[in-house]
Amino acid sequence: MEFVSPEGLRLDGRRPTxxxxxxxxxxxxxxxDGSAVFEMGNTKVIAAVxxxxxxxxxxxxMSDQALVRCEYSMANFSTGDRMRKPKGDRRxxxxxxxxxxxxxxxxxxxxxxxxxxDIFVQVLQADGGTRSACINAATLAxxxxxxxxxxxxxxxxxxxxNSTPLLDLNYVEDSAGGPDVTVGLRLLSCGTYGYTLGPMD
Amino acid sequence: xxTRLANTWRLTVNEKRFIETAxxxxxxxxxxNPFEYRKLSIKFGREDGSSEVQLGQTxxxxxxxGQLVQPYRDRPNxxxxxxxxxxxxxxxxxxxxxxxxxxxxxxxxxxxxGLRESRAVDTESLCVLAGKLVWAIRIDxxxxxxxxxxVDAANIAAxxxxxxxxxxxxxxxxxxxxxxxxxxxxxxxPLPLIIHHLPIAVTFGFFSSESLLVIDPTHHExxxxxxxxxxxxxxNGDVCAIQKxxxxxxxxxxxxxxxxxxxxMASDIxxxxxxxxxTYNTERALRKIKRHPTSITLDGSVNLxxxxxxxxxxxxxxxxxxxxxxxxxxxxxxxxxxxxxxGEGESKSSNFxxxxxxxxxxxxxxxxxxxxxxxxxxxxxxxxxxxxxxRGTLTPKKKQQDPTGERKPNESKxxxxxxxxxxxxxxxxxxxTGVHKGGEKTLKDAVKPKHKRKKKAFSSTADAS
Numbered sequence: 001m002e003f004v005s006p007e008g009l010r011l012d013g014r015r016p017t018x019x020x021x022x023x024x025x026x027x028x029x030x031x032x033d034g035s036a037v038f039e040m041g042n043t044k045v046i047a048a049v050x051x052x053x054x055x056x057x058x059x060x061x062m063s064d065q066a067l068v069r070c071e072y073s074m075a076n077f078s079t080g081d082r083m084r085k086p087k088g089d090r091r092x093x094x095x096x097x098x099x100x101x102x103x104x105x106x107x108x109x110x111x112x113x114x115x116x117x118d119i120f121v122q123v124l125q126a127d128g129g130t131r132s133a134c135i136n137a138a139t140l141a142x143x144x145x146x147x148x149x150x151x152x153x154x155x156x157x158x159x160x161x162n163s164t165p166l167l168d169l170n171y172v173e174d175s176a177g178g179p180d181v182t183v184g185l186r187l188l189s190c191g192t193y194g195y196t197l198g199p200m201d
Numbered sequence: 202x203x204t205r206l207a208n209t210w211r212l213t214v215n216e217k218r219f220i221e222t223a224x225x226x227x228x229x230x231x232x233x234n235p236f237e238y239r240k241l242s243i244k245f246g247r248e249d250g251s252s253e254v255q256l257g258q259t260x261x262x263x264x265x266x267g268q269l270v271q272p273y274r275d276r277p278n279x280x281x282x283x284x285x286x287x288x289x290x291x292x293x294x295x296x297x298x299x300x301x302x303x304x305x306x307x308x309x310x311x312x313x314x315g316l317r318e319s320r321a322v323d324t325e326s327l328c329v330l331a332g333k334l335v336w337a338i339r340i341d342x343x344x345x346x347x348x349x350x351x352v353d354a355a356n357i358a359a360x361x362x363x364x365x366x367x368x369x370x371x372x373x374x375x376x377x378x379x380x381x382x383x384x385x386x387x388x389x390x391p392l393p394l395i396i397h398h399l400p401i402a403v404t405f406g407f408f409s410s411e412s413l414l415v416i417d418p419t420h421h422e423x424x425x426x427x428x429x430x431x432x433x434x435x436x437n438g439d440v441c442a443i444q445k446x447x448x449x450x451x452x453x454x455x456x457x458x459x460x461x462x463x464x465x466m467a468s469d470i471x472x473x474x475x476x477x478x479x480t481y482n483t484e485r486a487l488r489k490i491k492r493h494p495t496s497i498t499l500d501g502s503v504n505l506x507x508x509x510x511x512x513x514x515x516x517x518x519x520x521x522x523x524x525x526x527x528x529x530x531x532x533x534x535x536x537x538x539x540x541x542x543x544g545e546g547e548s549k550s551s552n553f554x555x556x557x558x559x560x561x562x563x564x565x566x567x568x569x570x571x572x573x574x575x576x577x578x579x580x581x582x583x584x585x586x587x588x589x590x591x592r593g594t595l596t597p598k599k600k601q602q603d604p605t606g607e608r609k610p611n612e613s614k615x616x617x618x619x620x621x622x623x624x625x626x627x628x629x630x631x632x633x634t635g636v637h638k639g640g641e642k643t644l645k646d647a648v649k650p651k652h653k654r655k656k657k658a659f660s661s662t663a664d665a666s
Contacts, residue, residue: 090306090309090310091310093306093307094306094307094310096303097303097304097306097307098446098447101448102446102447103447105448105449105450181443
């Protein structure tokens with residue numbers, strides 16, 4: 001199947017190094033301390049941050065830093081076929097872990113000992129690149145909550161199809177079976193943060 | 202994050218500082234240099250598809266099992282591969298039984314990505330009846346001891362088990378060929394999985410000082426490090442997967458450097474795994490051969506002994522094995538996987554309980570098998586009795602019809618034979634079968650053409666590793 005036409009256009013008319021349309025909003029969830037909605041093309045993700053607040057499970061309390069928790073889930077209606085198990089399955093656990101570790105490295109946790117910061121990310125529409133959208137949404141939500149961070153983490157995915165590197169894959173390109181990678185980058189200090197993941201064909 | 206946090210062992214501040222200071226001068230606390238792996242040992246159990254890997258202090262067991270199931274709707278002619286991890290509480294105080302923790306899931310996913318998404322295991326060959334029945338391969342990884350760097354060791358355990366796993370052969374039968382008959386191993390030899398390449402995971406640890414990185418961090422180093430990255434590559438230099446979950450940021454150049462290092466490590470480890478698997482396969486073949494009651498052994502022990510003393514033992518063995526390849530083999534030797542047949546180098550990594558056979562070549566065995574006419578050679582029953590009686594010692598040169606015997610490492614001595622002699626067969630161990638260059642060629646010559654055919658046949662079919 002041809003993912004890049006001879007004229008150099010992808011299936012949705014983008015150029016290989018062109019991103020999808022981005023849209024962001026903060027403050028959507030009134031009750032949360034911080035929240036954000038991030039859209040990358042058709043992928044829409046909402047993130048809510050609660051904290052710093054008292055640790056619910058005292059056994060996990062850390063006396064020198066804040067506890068960061070993250071939960072990633074996909075809404076049942078986010079994909080084409082209704083999802084059987086939106087959270088708690090292995091993929092969601094792994095993505096929660098990765099988002100947590102990425103954000104934890106950015107948050108100045110030592111300023112808030114014995115407290116807990118919860119990041120909840122939910123995918124409302126999944127069209128490829130949900131991981132990146134989640135990291136971006138989480139960053140925004142944390143900033144909306146006023147949590148001290150050392151840097152901004154942003155993320156995007158890329159892949160390689162038809163011998164062309166492609167930026168910001170959508171679902172069709174993602175499921176094409178080629179290698180893809182999701183990178184989280186720290187803006188100010190120029191280090192690679194988040195995880196890079198690349199299944200190779 | 203869970204209550205496991207409460208049970209986590211924490212490093213003291215002094216220890217942390219010590220490790221970091223030592224690292225900045227390029228010294229690791231266990232004496233390795235920063236880009237060196239710990240000692241890796243791969244052992245196999247009696248069952249096909251079970252392996253035990255030790256990487257320094259980390260100890261992991263892998264088991265592979267297969268089951269016939271219905272395929273997924275969107276992939277009706279592909280088998281499935283799934284990985285389950287079990288973080289046993291005996292490995293680390295912070296592990297708890299029950300639902301896998303985050304790190305358990307992460308480990309499973311990394312190994313899974315490397316194996317499944319890189320198409321290392323051929324799933325299309327696992328299809329039995331398209332749309333109805335396929336093989337579901339399940340890999341279980343049990344962590345027995347957490348000495349650091351579980352991912353790499355688990356990956357090796359998974360690969361080793363997959364390489365030695367054999368699934369029963371099934372064929373279609375019944376009316377209109379829609380019924381699937383699964384043949385038990387006694388009836389038809391089980392088949393190995395088709396594995397295209399071996400994805401090896403290499404883990405790096407990053408420390409707070411810039412550009413300090415180590416390969417294969419131990420438990421202590423893991424508690425000190427601020428970031429880690431796992432790169433899964435195969436020996437061809439292809440990157441199968443990369444995982445860098447959070448932690449300290451690193452420059453892109455460092456990532457590229459890590460990938461280059463990882464590709465070197467991957468080829469070393471691939472070689473070790475392959476050697477271990479070959480040794481296991483040889484041994485397995487030998488075990489199979491012993492099962493047949495009409496197999497005979499031969500000796501040549503005397504001649505062998507001379508060879509044994511040669512300093513270039515391995516070369517001799519290899520030579521001999523090559524010679525043996527020409528000699529007649531058991532019909533059932535077709536089960537001996539071809540790696541064994543090639544008389545490749547030995548692997549030091551396994552030390553099997555039964556006997557320390559090192560070398561790969563399978564015995565040239567001439568023995569009975571279902572399809573083999575046991576009387577064509579005129580087995581000497583007296584000899585058989587004698588050999589049984591004198592179990593424990595190599596049968597003194599009975600220049601028998603066919604040189605048979607199992608290939609043993611140079612040092613296999615008579616005293617090892619007791620362990621190997623199995624009552625049902627009179628197979629005696631002869632170290633280095635090779636030696637019967639001597640006269641017993643008569644029948645063998647007659648037989649040779651047939652065996653040669655067979656040998657060619659299964660050299661081409663056997664494969665897997």
